[in-house]
Amino acid sequence: MTMHTGHSGDIEASTPPRTGWATHSPETLTRSHVLLSVHGLRKRFPVRTGLYSKAYVSAVDSVSFTVEAGTTLGIVGESGCGKSATARLILGLTEPDAGTVAFEGVDVQTLTGPRRKTLRRNMQMVFQDPYSALNPRMSIGESIAFPLRVHGYSKSAQRERTGILLDQVGLHPNHASYYPHQMSGGQRQRVNIARALALEPRLVIADEAVSALDKSVQAQVLNLLTDLQERLQLTYIFISHDLNVVQYVSDRVLVMYLGQVVEQCTPEGLYAEPLHPYTKALLASIPDVNPDQPLAAQLEGEIPSPLSPPSGCRFRTRCAAAMPICAAERPQMIQERPGHFVACHLYSPSAPAGTGEEKTVAA
């Protein structure tokens, strides 16, 4: 996974056609190709504030990243930071206001009708809530076979594939005749995974896929996901507020705050040396198992209202290191360490001289 830097300096001019996309993560050494690239994604939701007045919640603002085939991108952040909104935009469950989502280099939005349907089946999602993600009126078998039915598989092919899928996620074929309320949370999440895999997708977005499960079951489901990744060469985008979980599964981690990406790195780099003040605070907030360990300094204040996000750097209202420039100008995403990107004025070499795409999108 790579990050769009907006820094024309560190990119060779010879790099065709994806200029502006730096490749620094270790996986790139094996020449793996970019499966999904998201660029300048933006979404605002209208909110009615009065009879005729409307305000806009800025849910996702100029989010750019790429995911390489066979890897896992983790997205972390507090609730309401736009993680799930980003996932929904990628999958086309919501239409973006601006920006592109390209799968295998093909812009998803330019496709219509059957071609879009074909492309869409390559991207599936494992939902957060194992309880509401399954239709209570459908048996497990029917739920898993539904995508197959939509894509015109024969009854016998549906049955056969359902059996295979149940087996892949560690359930018994007899579970096909169960109803969701007859299963445990962990079992349901396995069913959700099986349904997401039904159409043999290449990209699976797991949106808080294990958050609703208790710890022992979390581990089982995480192991199942990583196991399936190896067997089926899946690419994951793993969204979670749980930093430990993200560290465990991810090849790269994206930190989001209030709809924007603030830092991106490998999990090792991020946990060893967080750069952005928000990431530092986030990592410090992980409770320690040792009760004698004093609690780290907590973040002051609340997340600002996304209805009127702060000017410049969105984190400045809660940032201990805030400077005058933070209010004036939006920080650019820069590469501070090899493969470690951060959007913070603390690291801007010549802050006012910011150029490139990030700036134009922010304007």
Next chain:
Amino acid sequence: MAAIVQAPAAVPSTADTDAVAPRSYLAEVCTRFFHNRAGVSAVSTLVLLAVAAIVAPLLSPYDPLIGNATRRLLPIGSAGHLLGTDEQGRDMLTRLLYGGRLSLLTGTLPVIVATVIGTAIGATAGYLRGPVGAVLMRTMDMLYAFPAIMLAIAISASLGPGAKNSVLAISVVFIPPISRVAEAATRRVIFLEYIDAARLSGASTACILMSQVLPNIFNPIFVYASGLIGLSIVVASGLSFLGMGARPPVPEWGFMLNSLRGAIYVQPWVAALPGFLIFATSMSCNMMSDALRDALDIKDA
């Protein structure tokens, strides 16, 4: 929930070898329903009334339309007339049995028609929301603004008298409330993740509505609609009293009740009989819908 076969809570990473196929949803609902005494007695009453109405000619030796002028307003328990006679000397039991045909039909048919149309409108409006949903629901609100009975009278009057037209009129009256229930239920459902999952699979809107939304909004609609059957009988009776529904001398409970009003001081019990049947039917429908709600409410989440 003890009746439900519970799968082991902790799932080993290997396949559950002891997974047993549980009972189907329908079997589960039936079991629960038949454990509810009120529900069972309500359904038995309705079935009894319906069967009696259907086989009325076998049960009664009299003609429901021809009376004996010398034997008018006999009390309950008279020789040859178990439930007495009406103001024209016609056998009450016979008329009540025959009357059940029309009354039960005018009770259920409008509800069925209105449920089908109202659900389609409500589910579409609830799923699409936006301008389409607004237009559909505000149209329903306009119909809703009229008092139910006034609207029924107005439609009946414009269509002309007859049982068929009164069924049509009552159907129209019931469409707005049912579509409202359907819309509200749909709005609750569409934000659930399984709808998103269905959209991700590439299913069309119509397909999602039919296979994912409809089964999940069916329960509240069904419960509400079964409660409307009683009201439907009463409204149909009102229409026939005003000369816009079933026309005399064809027996119909509501009309019988009205025409026997004059005899309330002579034979109060005979006069009350059609009212009692209307009450029993509508009460049974309500009890049945209560029992259904309980039975259908297998833990959804």
